[in-house]
Amino acid sequence: MKNSLSRSLQAVSGGARSQLQSRIQGAVITPADPEYNPARQAWNLSVDQHPALIVLAEEAGDVAAAVQYAVENELNISVQATGHGLAQPAEGTLLVVTSRMKSIRVDTAARTAWIGAGAKWGEVLAQTQPVGLAPLLGSSPDVGVVGYTLGGGYGWLGRKFGLAADSVRFFELVTADGHTLRASAEENSDLFWGLRGGGGSLGIVTGMVIDLYPITTVYGGNLFYPIQAAREVMARYREWIATVPDELTSSVVLMNFPPIPLVPEPLQGQSFVMVRGCHCGPSAEGQALLQPWRDWRAPFIDDFKEMPFGEVGTISNDPVDPLPVFSTGAWMKALPDTAVDVLVRHGTAGDGPPPLLMTEVRHVGGAVARGRSQAGAFGNREAELLLFMVGLTPTPDAYGALARYTQQVKERLGPFLTGGVYMNFLEGQEARLRAKDGFPPENYARLIQLKRDYDPHHRLRSGFLG
Ligand SMILES: Cc1cc2nc3c(=O)[nH]c(=O)nc-3n(C[C@H](O)[C@H](O)[C@H](O)COP(=O)(O)OP(=O)(O)OC[C@H]3O[C@@H](n4cnc5c(N)ncnc54)[C@H](O)[C@@H]3O)c2cc1C
Incomplete structure (x- = not known):
């Protein structure tokens, strides 16, 4: 020391x-x-x-x-x-x-883009949409492209086109000993495998080339139902996703809007259960998929609409300005009524204000599950449901309290969790402690060996591999 x-x-x-x-x-x-x-x-x-x-x-x-x-x-x-x-x-x-390294070069004919290490997804969208192409961003256009992709990267086109990590052609990086090299299926393929979902512990990526997809319009939004209907909505959601095509990526959300001016007035301090989604096929088909919900009960707010893909960030409306937050998650086996009950009891207000801002269960499967598991380190592809919990943590005490609270929620959900975690949804100490649950044992062992090979002095410290 x-x-x-x-x-x-x-x-x-x-x-x-x-x-x-x-x-x-x-x-x-x-x-x-x-x-x-x-x-x-x-x-x-x-x-x-x-x-x-x-x-x-x-x-x-x-x-x-x-x-x-x-x-x-x-x-x-x-x-x-x-x-x-x-x-x-x-x-x-x-x-x-890396935030100044924002170069983005789109190759329209090849449907690829070079992305500098500091680019955010919104900046990539702004350059690819005018030429009719879409990248595989997540819910927030404000998140960094490289960090997101190194952890896997699951977004609104995920069930149709898979993980962002599966759509990388090559990475350029500086290794922990200062060498510059390229990692692709042909060059340094061991490193390429590790960077596809294995996180940022193996080197500093300076840029990468990713695939783009011909999507310009989607049918997306949210159905807001009263929080009192949370159990019914989550149970219906479970049945509904068993019937939907890969064009639809969706989630069910317990949302507790904080009473702050950042939130539109009618929503301040209110809680809702929301069905959230993005359909990337013909809008009429997206609309038809949503119809059973509207027939069941008129939502309090229904903002599903055809929208330019450039506006996809409005579906989740994630905060842009810096905030103190704690987030965690887990892969789920199933969402039976008992699991719904745990999520609703802990994700909404009990006697006092709810500690969680958002409890979201995302539907995965589709192209993620079909992705070639040997092509990259990413694990847990077979699980179809992904839990994401986020809360505001204005003080270190609040951070510790929320970490303990969400730990209890996960313990109560125990039988319905696979035991695996999605590294992008973990942070801090939990990400480091649970990294081995992010991967099949053989992939984790291979990642640890890659870390030893490419960073023998353990110099690079920001990733979850220590
Ligand atoms: C509001 C919000 C919404 C989110 N939505 C989604 C979502 O829909 N889907 C999803 O999959 N994830 C989502 N995430 C998680 C997000 O993908 C991860 O937090 C990701 O690590 C953020 O990357 P960053 O570069 O923006 O962050 P940073 O904190 O800057 O980086 C995170 C880590 O990535 C690594 N890293 C970053 N840049 C490099 C580099 N150049 N070389 C090597 N390693 C690097 C480092 O290990 C670093 O510690 C969300 C997070 C938030 C806060």
Whole structure:
């Protein structure tokens, strides 16, 4: 500890800092600089991190120079694009922030795009939709493309086209010893396998080429029902998804809107059960699939409509401004009435305000289940239901309390969970402790071996493999 502290102090001394700055295009920031606090902030305000040095990289060469500097100075390394999903805070490390590396180049004929490490999904959408193509983003256009994809990446086109990780042609990365290389099915294929769902522990990705799909219009939105109907809606949802085609990706959500101005007035402080979805086939077919719900009971709000795919982020309307949150999740075997009962009792207000903002069960299967499991590290493809729980955690105590609360919910759901986890929905300590449940045992063992091979000194510290 003492050694690493003195190394950190040496690393940020004036001479050392100007030595690094002379090697890179981007900015080098030390704890003494006024830019330090904004630069160390993550989107998730519950993360409080104090890197020894921050490099705001402009290009791949900056990432390589920063890593080489870290190697020379025996510093550990972290990487962050947006700070939506950190498994470890950057404490005393050299933090490479990729958010300036936003280059996006679309090849319309090949239906692919080159994506720089700092691009967010919304920025990719803005460039691909005008040429009639769609990427496999998730619920939030504000999430970083690379971090999302390294964890698997399940979004609104997921049942039709699979995981984002399955749609990567190649990655370019800087390894923990500072070498730049390409990982594809042909080159460094072991690393390519590990990066497809195995997270960001094996190197710093500087960019990648992904496949795009010909989708410009979808039929998507939400049906809001009163929270009192939660048990009925969840039970109906279970029956309904057994009948829907892969064009429809959907979820059922217990939502507790906080009483804050960010939320539209009629929803402030209100709870609803919502059926949420996105249909990427003909709109009339999407409408027909929703009809049984409308025939059953008129929703309080029905905002399903045909929309440009560029507006797909409005379906979940995830917050954009930084927030203090805790999130967790689990793969589910089934959603019988007993499991519904646990989710409703813990996901909605009891005697006091509900601790969870959102409890969502997503329907997976389809192209995710059919994806070639040997092509990448990603595991748990066979489970069809994915639980995601999120709550606001304004203080460290609130963070700890919500972690314990959701742990209890998962224990009560025990028989209905597969025991597997989706790494993108875990964060912090839980992501590190449960990483082995994110993969089949043989994949996890192979990932650990890859970590030893590509990062023998365990320098890269931000991923869930430690
Ligand atoms: C509001 C919200 C909505 C979400 N919706 C979905 C969803 O619909 N589907 C889904 O699958 N996930 C979803 N997620 C989870 C999200 O995909 C993960 O949190 C993801 O890790 C975020 O990536 P990031 O780059 O934005 O975040 P960061 O916190 O910057 O990065 C997260 C981790 O990714 C790795 N990483 C990032 N960049 C690099 C790089 N260049 N090289 C190597 N490793 C890197 C690092 O390990 C880093 O710790 C959501 C999260 C939030 C907060």
